[in-house]
Amino acid sequence: MKPLVVFLLFVSSTLCHAKTVEIQSFVFPPYIMVNDQGKAEGIIVELIEQSFQQLNADADFHISNWARAFAKVKSHQSQGLIPTMRTADREAFFYYPDTAFLLLDQHLITLNAWPTDTFSGDFAELDDYRIGKVRNARISPPFDQALAKHTFDVEKHNSVEGLVKSLLRGRLDMIATDSRQALLVAAQEGKPNGLKLIEPALGQVPVYLAFSKQQVDQEFVLEFDKQLKQLLEQGALAKLEAKYLQ
CATH class of the missing domain: 3.40.190.10 (Periplasmic binding protein-like II)
Structure with missing residues (x-):
């Protein structure tokens, strides 16, 4: 098989397996905000986006209010929730990575x-x-x-x-x-x-990205945890705090 054909097949396969994770949240500056173009931004938003880049995944942020965001993910109508605490009662319907964004x-x-x-x-x-x-x-x-x-x-x-x-x-x-x-x-x-x-x-x-157990594979959560932990070890949080808290 010619190299160009192999490359095109690889790109096609990668795109077919790209994952979009719908994440519910609310305005929580400087961690989660909405800019003038209506796009989500902030410390936690960027940590998710940088982690997802390594997983061939995209984050689709939906900003409303805490009560609505929590209800949508708890009822498995959406895939992710930020920011949330990790508690025993919530673990009944959420997967949590081991790594928290911040305290x-x-x-x-x-x-x-x-x-x-x-x-x-x-x-x-x-x-x-x-x-x-x-x-x-x-x-x-x-x-x-x-x-x-x-x-x-x-x-x-x-x-x-x-x-x-x-x-x-x-x-x-x-x-x-x-x-x-x-x-x-x-x-x-x-x-x-x-x-x-x-x-x-x-x-x-500590605050986390929680994933719906009915909407997201646990393996994806484990891979996200690995990428987030690596980013934090490389000083990503300090850089984003300098960007948003100056």
């Missing part, structure tokens, strides 16, 4: 004028305040357990952007979310020094 620095956050900057760890104290969090998002095991026991109540929002705006406008006393994202949103709202992080942090939470 979210989860904090109670309030306005800079708040009289204290510490939290005792007694979640019953939060029942006196208007607390906000993203709908269906996990914060940290102690926080989530106290909330499940109705130790305090929360107001649920569809995005961190909505949480921060409600806090800045005085509609909430505190929010529980990732500190880097909250500070970025506050800066975008013209109040870079408007927020205060309550110490200590509620926890550092």
Whole structure:
């Protein structure tokens, strides 16, 4: 067989086996954003795209809100979900790679004028305040357990952007979310020094790309994990943080 024919057959075979993974998400700057052209971008988006390039796969990002994104992948109507925590109950319907993208620095956050900057760890104290969090998002095991026991109540929002705006406008006393994202949103709202992080942090939470067990082969998940781990070992996260957090 002539070399040109062999090459064309190889290219044809490669294209036929190319995989498109539909990934559900929500605006979560600087990790997931939508640019002026309507295209997804951000730290996590680029880590996925760079990993997929080595797997002959494309990522098709669908940006809505957390509740809708979670429901679509949980019900196996879509293939992937970002960002998500790895928990025992979610592993019933999701495959998780072993490698996390990064750690979210989860904090109670309030306005800079708040009289204290510490939290005792007694979640019953939060029942006196208007607390906000993203709908269906996990914060940290102690926080989530106290909330499940109705130790305090929360107001649920569809995005961190909505949480921060409600806090800045005085509609909430505190929010529980990732500190880097909250500070970025506050800066975008013209109040870079408007927020205060309550110490200590509620926890550092690893976040993952979760795959539908009915939509994605486990072998693909293992290969994705291998590529993501290699990228992170090569310093990809630091480069993307410099790009999006400057």
